[in-house]
Amino acid sequence: MSTKKIVVTGANGQLGWELTQLSASYPMYEFIFADRSMFDLSKPELFESLIQQWAPQAIINTAAYTAVDKAETEQALANLINTTAVAELARIAGANDILFLTFSTDYVFNGNATSPYLTDTIIDPVNFYGTTKAQGELLALAVNPNTIIIRTSWVFSSHGNNFVKTMMRLMKERISLNVVSDQIGRPTYAKDLAIATIKIIGEASDGKKIKGVYHFANKGVTSWFEFAQQIKKNAGLSCDLLPINTAQFPTPAKRPAYSVLDTQKIETAINIDIPSWEESLLACQKMLG
Numbered sequence: 241m242s243t244k245k246i247v248v249t250g251a252n253g254q255l256g257w258e259l260t261q262l263s264a265s266y267p268m269y270e271f272i273f274a275d276r277s278m279f280d281l282s283k284p285e286l287f288e289s290l291i292q293q294w295a296p297q298a299i300i301n302t303a304a305y306t307a308v309d310k311a312e313t314e315q316a317l318a319n320l321i322n323t324t325a326v327a328e329l330a331r332i333a334g335a336n337d338i339l340f341l342t343f344s345t346d347y348v349f350n351g352n353a354t355s356p357y358l359t360d361t362i363i364d365p366v367n368f369y370g371t372t373k374a375q376g377e378l379l380a381l382a383v384n385p386n387t388i389i390i391r392t393s394w395v396f397s398s399h400g401n402n403f404v405k406t407m408m409r410l411m412k413e414r415i416s417l418n419v420v421s422d423q424i425g426r427p428t429y430a431k432d433l434a435i436a437t438i439k440i441i442g443e444a445s446d447g448k449k450i451k452g453v454y455h456f457a458n459k460g461v462t463s464w465f466e467f468a469q470q471i472k473k474n475a476g477l478s479c480d481l482l483p484i485n486t487a488q489f490p491t492p493a494k495r496p497a498y499s500v501l502d503t504q505k506i507e508t509a510i511n512i513d514i515p516s517w518e519e520s521l522l523a524c525q526k527m528l529g
């Protein structure tokens with residue numbers, strides 16, 4: 241099956257927006273970028289008719305309920321968007337021979353590991369957001385084993401809400417800032433993930449056997465504190481950064497202490513060279529000016 245028309249949900253999110261920016265570089269595809277007003281994931285009963293109307297060869301689902309702390313109390317909505325909707329999209333795609341690619345998170349893991357998580361490491365989420373994403377993965381694969389799932393972590397972009405933009409704003413406003421230093425992970429520039437996503441869609445539609453779970457994150461491992469230090473350095477800011485531990489910064493949702501994803505599988509599958517997080521952070525901050 242050759243892919244021509246691709247529906248992208250969540251067009252105004254970090255990843256969805258990066259895909260909109262890249263679309264002109266891929267004239268072989270006709271993208272339909274659907275924001276929440278065009279494709280509302282909380283209304284799965286409408287999916288079938290919208291998909292029939294658009295008749296795409298691929299669906300890239302970037303939309304998600306991503307408010308990790310709020311998910312602890314808004315459980316029904318988080319579950320509807322991250323689990324029920326994902327399973328329904330997977331089912332419709334499977335029934336209509338449409339490629340289906342969706343995203344998941346490092347927060348499906350419990351954080352107790354000491355070496356990078358492989359795609360087949362047992363999942364064991366420690367918060368409700370992670371639980372909804374984990375259930376979404378399992379149900380999507382159960383109803384449509386050809387589903388492609390890319391787990392990613394610590395996503396940043398020049399667009400939308402993320403750690404980089406929040407840190408830059410706070411570092412301009414304050415003399416000093418406490419940042420958690422005992423959570424370890426791999427930052428991901430949404431633009432790099434968008435490029436890998438289009439590549440994976442291309443190769444899957446050319447007949448390469450790509451299905452199941454993959455991990456994508458920028459190269460290198462860091463803590464939120466070291467990440468903030470690099471953001472400060474790149475932006476030439478002078479705010480004092482102070483390392484604190486997780487216990488000193490309580491949040492409604494528990495975070496995994498170690499959420500480093502192993503990305504070897506995707507690197508081999510689509511033959512990509514993933515940039516380091518430092519290099520991509522600099523590129524992103526240049527976009528922010």
Ligand SMILES: NC(=O)c1ccc[n+]([C@@H]2O[C@H](COP(=O)([O-])OP(=O)(O)OC[C@H]3O[C@@H](n4cnc5c(N)ncnc54)[C@H](OP(=O)(O)O)[C@@H]3O)[C@@H](O)[C@H]2O)c1
Pocket residue numbers: 250251252253254255256275276279280281282301302303304305306321342343344345346391392393394395396400401430
């Ligand atoms: N951000 C991270 O650090 C991170 C980490 C690991 C995994 N991920 C996963 O990576 C994927 C992309 O994340 P991202 O960073 O691009 O997320 P994001 O910037 O938070 O964007 C999520 C998008 O989903 C949309 N959305 C929320 N509820 C919706 C609904 N009911 N119907 C339709 N759209 C809805 C939002 O719409 P509005 O713009 O209208 O609010 C937003 O545009 C997601 O699957 C996420 O779970 C993200």
